[in-house]
Amino acid sequence: MIGRELITYPDQRLFAEAVAARTLLTMNEVLGSPDRERVDVAVTGGSDGTAILEAIGASPLLDVVDWRRVHIWWGDERFVPADSDERNERQARDALFDRLVAGGRMDDAQIHAMPADTRTEQERAHATKEETRDALRHAAAVYQSELVGELGQAAAMDVMMFGVGPDGHFASLFPDHKELLIDDPDILVAGLDDSPKPPPTRLTFTVPMITRTEYLWICGSRAAKADAMLGTFTHERDPHWPASFADARRQLLWIGDEASTSRLRA
Numbered sequence: 001m002i003g004r005e006l007i008t009y010p011d012q013r014l015f016a017e018a019v020a021a022r023t024l025l026t027m028n029e030v031l032g033s034p035d036r037e038r039v040d041v042a043v044t045g046g047s048d049g050t051a052i053l054e055a056i057g058a059s060p061l062l063d064v065v066d067w068r069r070v071h072i073w074w075g076d077e078r079f080v081p082a083d084s085d086e087r088n089e090r091q092a093r094d095a096l097f098d099r100l101v102a103g104g105r106m107d108d109a110q111i112h113a114m115p116a117d118t119r120t121e122q123e124r125a126h127a128t129k130e131e132t133r134d135a136l137r138h139a140a141a142v143y144q145s146e147l148v149g150e151l152g153q154a155a156a157m158d159v160m161m162f163g164v165g166p167d168g169h170f171a172s173l174f175p176d177h178k179e180l181l182i183d184d185p186d187i188l189v190a191g192l193d194d195s196p197k198p199p200p201t202r203l204t205f206t207v208p209m210i211t212r213t214e215y216l217w218i219c220g221s222r223a224a225k226a227d228a229m230l231g232t233f234t235h236e237r238d239p240h241w242p243a244s245f246a247d248a249r250r251q252l253l254w255i256g257d258e259a260s261t262s263r264l265r266a
């Protein structure tokens with residue numbers, strides 16, 4: 001495993017602004033490397049993930065990045081209909097990407113949302129467990145094909161950011177859930193139908209996909225995350241603390257505010 005570092009900011013607002021600035025500067029740096037055509041970034045849902053995207057939109061550094069060369073992916077998604085407000089995609093579009101597309105900085109084709117549940121309300125309500133699992137398996141395979149189609153067999157993100165749940169989950173990889181233990185390097189995306197955080201049906205990057213990222217940041221602000229920040233940072237590959245499976249090729253950071261990192265600094 002690569003070395004881990006902890007970064008603490010004074011409060012939640014500065015945390016979001018600092019992660020936003022870090023993201024923009026890192027994207028620009030990647031794009032500046034020789035022969036580099038594009039930068040691939042995976043975002044996430046939840047309050048911290050959304051606050052960071054809002055801060056990117058408001059950042060004075062927004063235009064250090066050539067957005068025409070940026071591709072956006074999701075590290076996890078709630079498997080609900082496309083028009084649901086619960087979608088991480090919806091929240092991220094509202095927070096940032098719709099504005100970048102409307103303003104002409106990006107094209108919608110650069111935004112790679114995870115598949116939505118295309119079944120009707122009735123089909124969903126009457127589906128057997130196996131039918132729902134099939135729908136999830138199919139959706140995971142579709143996203144994996146998109147990844148491989150765009151980035152090749154060794155598809156990897158340049159930058160990936162995750163929120164961390166109070167239970168230590170990241171992406172949609174939950175404590176003691178089997179998807180966390182997928183270690184087949186050919187499985188990049190998985191579905192699950194028993195998420196303890198609603199909604200129960202979700203799609204997620206697997207650990208093999210996550211850990212081949214260049215820059216990986218585990219982000220958590222507020223006191224509610226203090227146990228999770230401690231547990232995930234101080235354990236390694238512990239199924240009770242899913243984000244302890246985080247690893248990266250170049251940089252692995254836990255980023256928080258004073259409240260969320262209090263137990264790590266005690």
Ligand SMILES: O=C(O)[C@H](O)[C@@H](O)[C@H](O)[C@H](O)COP(=O)(O)O
Nearest residue numbers: 044045046047048163164165171
């Ligand atoms: O779909 C989701 O709910 C997220 O992708 C999830 O993994 C989230 O990032 C964490 O639960 C932290 O969420 P908060 O920042 O809201 O606590």
